[in-house]
Amino acid sequence: MSYPVVDGSRTILNFERGTESWPLASYESRFGYATAKAVLKGGKYQPAELLQEVKDSGLRGRGGAGFPTGLKWSFLPKDPEHPVILAVNADESEPGTFKDRVIMEENPHVLLEGIVLSCYAMGSNSAYIYCRGEYVPSLKRVHAAIEEAYAGGHLGKDIYGSGFDCDVTLHSGAGAYICGEETGLIESLEGKKGQPRIKPPFPAVYGAFGYPTIVNNVESIAAVTYIAAEGGQAYRAWGSDKSTGTKLFSVSGPVKRPGVYEVPIGTPFKTFLEDNCGGMLDGVGLKALIIGGSSVPVVTGETALKINMDYESCEEHGTLLGSGGVIVIGEGTCMVRSLMVMLRFYHHESCGQCTPCREGTGWIERIVTRIEHGDAEPGDIDELYRIADSMELRTICTLADAAAWPTKSFIDVFRSEFEAHIEKGCCPFGGTFPDHLNLRGGGVPQRRDDPEHAFIA
Amino acid sequence: MSTLEFSAAAKERLEWLRTRYPKEHQRALILPVLSMAQREFGWVGPEVVHFVAAQIPVPAIQVEEVATFYTMYNKQPIGRWHLQVCHNLSCSLMGAEIVLEHVEKKLGIARGETTEDGEFTLIGAECLGSCGTAPMMQVNDHYHENLSLQDVDDLLEKLRATPDQEANPADLPFGCGSGPSRALPRDGARLEAGRAVHVPHHGETPVTHEVAERPKEAAGQPVTDAWTPQGMAQ
Ligand SMILES: Cc1cc2nc3c(=O)[nH]c(=O)nc-3n(C[C@H](O)[C@H](O)[C@H](O)COP(=O)(O)O)c2cc1C
Numbered sequence A: 001m002s003y004p005v006v007d008g009s010r011t012i013l014n015f016e017r018g019t020e021s022w023p024l025a026s027y028e029s030r031f032g033y034a035t036a037k038a039v040l041k042g043g044k045y046q047p048a049e050l051l052q053e054v055k056d057s058g059l060r061g062r063g064g065a066g067f068p069t070g071l072k073w074s075f076l077p078k079d080p081e082h083p084v085i086l087a088v089n090a091d092e093s094e095p096g097t098f099k100d101r102v103i104m105e106e107n108p109h110v111l112l113e114g115i116v117l118s119c120y121a122m123g124s125n126s127a128y129i130y131c132r133g134e135y136v137p138s139l140k141r142v143h144a145a146i147e148e149a150y151a152g153g154h155l156g157k158d159i160y161g162s163g164f165d166c167d168v169t170l171h172s173g174a175g176a177y178i179c180g181e182e183t184g185l186i187e188s189l190e191g192k193k194g195q196p197r198i199k200p201p202f203p204a205v206y207g208a209f210g211y212p213t214i215v216n217n218v219e220s221i222a223a224v225t226y227i228a229a230e231g232g233q234a235y236r237a238w239g240s241d242k243s244t245g246t247k248l249f250s251v252s253g254p255v256k257r258p259g260v261y262e263v264p265i266g267t268p269f270k271t272f273l274e275d276n277c278g279g280m281l282d283g284v285g286l287k288a289l290i291i292g293g294s295s296v297p298v299v300t301g302e303t304a305l306k307i308n309m310d311y312e313s314c315e316e317h318g319t320l321l322g323s324g325g326v327i328v329i330g331e332g333t334c335m336v337r338s339l340m341v342m343l344r345f346y347h348h349e350s351c352g353q354c355t356p357c358r359e360g361t362g363w364i365e366r367i368v369t370r371i372e373h374g375d376a377e378p379g380d381i382d383e384l385y386r387i388a389d390s391m392e393l394r395t396i397c398t399l400a401d402a403a404a405w406p407t408k409s410f411i412d413v414f415r416s417e418f419e420a421h422i423e424k425g426c427c428p429f430g431g432t433f434p435d436h437l438n439l440r441g442g443g444v445p446q447r448r449d450d451p452e453h454a455f456i457a
Numbered sequence B: 001m002s003t004l005e006f007s008a009a010a011k012e013r014l015e016w017l018r019t020r021y022p023k024e025h026q027r028a029l030i031l032p033v034l035s036m037a038q039r040e041f042g043w044v045g046p047e048v049v050h051f052v053a054a055q056i057p058v059p060a061i062q063v064e065e066v067a068t069f070y071t072m073y074n075k076q077p078i079g080r081w082h083l084q085v086c087h088n089l090s091c092s093l094m095g096a097e098i099v100l101e102h103v104e105k106k107l108g109i110a111r112g113e114t115t116e117d118g119e120f121t122l123i124g125a126e127c128l129g130s131c132g133t134a135p136m137m138q139v140n141d142h143y144h145e146n147l148s149l150q151d152v153d154d155l156l157e158k159l160r161a162t163p164d165q166e167a168n169p170a171d172l173p174f175g176c177g178s179g180p181s182r183a184l185p186r187d188g189a190r191l192e193a194g195r196a197v198h199v200p201h202h203g204e205t206p207v208t209h210e211v212a213e214r215p216k217e218a219a220g221q222p223v224t225d226a227w228t229p230q231g232m233a234q
């Protein structure tokens, strides 16, 4: 038996939808832990060889920044004085992103096996999964999976008699977006406010508890399981030279089948929208797209249809792949209002350490709010742009940039809408979002009976 | 003296938790133990802060810092049902604002408020990772997704009729010993015992500042007087 891949590309979500895919027995029937056994006990790879496979695979971090995973691991000190820690980032709070949740709810063991293999490659014996506190089903499933894995001998001391130890602890956050930032996560794990640290030193040198620490996204670590099973080259069979493998995209907005899909990276957005998402809801046109979670620049619907969902193509079209949180915006949506909603979030979530971020996020939120409410002054758009511009690259972490980029892109791409608000002295869209589901008419969401809809337990 | 005490299950969980973090870094226990305390006692007031600090032990100020930073710690009692309607972008695109307005009208309160009978606290939440199944609302531990207005009405009815035990499951299902906030039992039973904690009834403003006596363990630890409850702050 070899590692099962479903539908030609599903390596992480490699099970039938709607089945009980999360228990250990089910995972074992899908080649589960066979790779960990082959590596730890069978000597398939020495740690350095496995690290090389991960490098060869071209895997880039799926948490947002897209940093090459193997390269990150190689920054660990060679003979560390302290134990090495793997911190799995399951904080998933980027608006529009809900893919890690599906991994944790539907296939938690693929994450645990990925953790064992990653720890082996980086010389760590201890991993923490930092999961956002609101994710109760994820916490429950991962907790149950950890217990099963310990009982089954897949975690703990001397795994499979190989002499290798790996302890995994699930740690719950308590509601703070900033704890998704890697050093904010580390501070939070240490029992502090989740305020990001100034870098350097980087976590690989001085991380959680002052120990060398690697922070990786859930999806990145889950992908290691396939890479260790089939090799780095096999992973490259999908995607392009710089963007390899498969990627989970979480789709929201007025499409027929929103939800989470694993597809080869580089799939044209047009194909993805039509084939996977079933197209737009009837009668709704595609106005705009935010492809990588709310922090990335927005593009028009027209541009969106030219994008291939990989790192290069996104950059070419003025946006970023980010976390793969695909937010589809329908015709009739007010872009000023959309930006207002997003900025409320960033203002709320700023941790307050850096003045440009703490003051800037509030300032731009207030300006956009007054534009939306028809109370703006003529110079406001330029003022808004200027403030957003001056927030960029001046802060400890990139939350300030994550607020500034969308702001600038909304103005760049939809400037006329901002102007119309100011000229008319009110919101041309009536100060609300369109009612795509006809809720005001008492409608029932037209898509919820679709079994393919929202690939969530 | 503090009269708070963890249940047997929580005590056991705490001992286990101590073994999961490096010995010299037991401060890491603050979040899990605070979450556990919120589950046990309903909300995190000054007394709970001192109690948690004494369990670990760490200076109370460190616990207080954490309690005020994270939104899931309720710094004042909330309604029996904590309704959190996500109104971030993906949800707003699919009608979250309509749902929020509907709930406000139905319950006669604005977001951020609690109904007079102490049944419901309503807030507009930020992205809860349910964007593909919008509009959605988290109620205590549960997500309710793909909502229509009829679903909302039915749900509110059902919640009113649900007994307290189900609103406040006492189990601690997580390896981390932590989980999301749960609402305060309506009669405040677990909190009452000998302490000056006031459970709001019928439109009274919650009072959370009257700490009769500071726990001895924490005496001398700095506690700012301006310990502002901000549990419902947006
Ligand atoms: C404000 C902010 C929030 C973030 N939130 C998350 C998150 O929720 N999950 C995540 O995996 N990465 C998040 N990141 C990215 C992390 O800092 C880090 O780059 C990532 O976890 C590294 O994992 P990867 O290399 O596997 O992508 C966030 C970054 C910032 C600046």
Ligand code: SF4
Pocket: A178, A195, A196, A349, A350, A351, A352, A353, A354, A355, A357, A358, A395, A396, A397, A398, A399, A400
């Ligand atoms: S940029 Fe904002 S969120 Fe990041 S450290 Fe500075 S104040 Fe905190």
Ligand code: FES
Pocket: A095, A096, A097, B086, B087, B088, B089, B090, B091, B092, B126, B127, B128, B129, B130, B131, B134, B136
């Ligand atoms: S935007 Fe509402 S759950 Fe993500």
